Amino acid sequence: MSEELLQQVQQLRQQLEVVEHRLAESFLQMVELLGVLLTAVEWFYEGSHARFVSRKAAEIAQRMGCSETEIVEIQLAGLLHDIGKVGCPETLLQKFPAEMNAEERRLYERHPEIGWYILSRHSGLQGVAELVLQHHERLDGSGFPNHLRGRQIRLGAAIIAVVDTFHNALYKRRRDRRFLHDVAPEPATVYQQRYLAALRHLEEKAGTLYDPLVVRTFVELMEEERQQLGMRLQRSVPVNQLRPGMVLAESYYTSYGLLIIAQGEPVTPGIVPTLVRFAELGEIPRKLRVWV
Ligand SMILES: [Fe+2]
Ligand SMILES: [Fe+2]
Known part of the structure; x- marks a missing residue:
């Protein structure tokens, strides 16, 4: 194969890789959307x-x-x-x-x-x-x-x-x-x-x-x-009664799929008002599952 032809093949291969990558990404985005x-x-x-x-x-x-x-x-x-x-x-x-x-x-x-x-x-x-x-x-x-x-x-x-x-x-x-x-x-x-x-x-x-x-x-x-998890007990607690020391047992997302708080995250005084607001808007349940 001539040098020129080799270069062309190489270029095509790279282009194909880009297309494949984009396709895979678009596929995953479509699944996420669903x-x-x-x-x-x-x-x-x-x-x-x-x-x-x-x-x-x-x-x-x-x-x-x-x-x-x-x-x-x-x-x-x-x-x-x-x-x-x-x-x-x-x-x-x-x-x-x-x-x-x-x-x-x-x-x-x-x-x-x-x-x-x-x-x-x-x-x-x-x-x-x-x-x-x-x-x-x-x-x-x-x-x-x-x-x-x-x-x-x-x-x-x-x-x-x-x-x-x-x-x-x-x-x-x-x-x-x-x-x-x-x-x-x-x-x-x-x-x-x-x-x-x-x-x-x-x-x-x-x-x-x-x-x-x-x-x-x-x-x-x-x-x-x-x-x-050290046999800790899981409970369902109203968002406005969440206290520091509790740890989230579930991840919670908005209705459009954005993560609000992840499983394993500790409750901090700062996060409680945000969670209450999301619960009042109906974006997350009024009671969240926590390890106590
Ligand atoms: Fe189901
Ligand atoms: Fe089902």
Whole structure:
């Protein structure tokens, strides 16, 4: 190859790298944008449901020896798993499935397919869309929409199912319309009881509803995390009653996805008025989860 030709090839390669980098960046920005859109359906959670599911699902996948590509796919599917709920009426979003009437249940059960439909429009999200479609399938065929069984369910979807169930049991709350001064802190023992009950439910249903290996990995992960935090108790405290010495147990974001305060940050006297303002604007919950 002539010197000139070599130079041209080299130049083209560099240009291609720039294009690839921009494409990857634009892809991630698009996913982040969808994640922000999702905060619209997260009103009824203390803390971000999508981000919790995404983070924990990826950690389980890593422990179970999934490949780098699979982990990224699971992380994205965890973030976007409930995107099909966008457009669902508020009255439906705040209910647990057991509280829904037949018509509401029919609507609710469409969200995995709607999510799949939205995400499968993008050629780079085919695998993610499939995991989203399957995240309510259960091992014994009792899930929806396609009543898949056992190994018909992809591992990523089985992982998301476990984390999703856990987070719903622990953090889904009715929308609290009361003013801050009427909101009482929740006793630390209530959180602990709910935490243990959620893990017990997963362990009891491992092998019938949930993948036993996924449940085992998740329980190990959660217990290790609890021990690392020195067995400190977690409580739900109204923002105006936050005191120095407490540490945030969740990260909180504005409705447009900006981080306000991160998990692990200590409460300082200066941050409290800001948090109260965000809570009054409805940007963050009126009660935040803290380690005390
Ligand atoms: Fe869901
Ligand atoms: Fe969910």
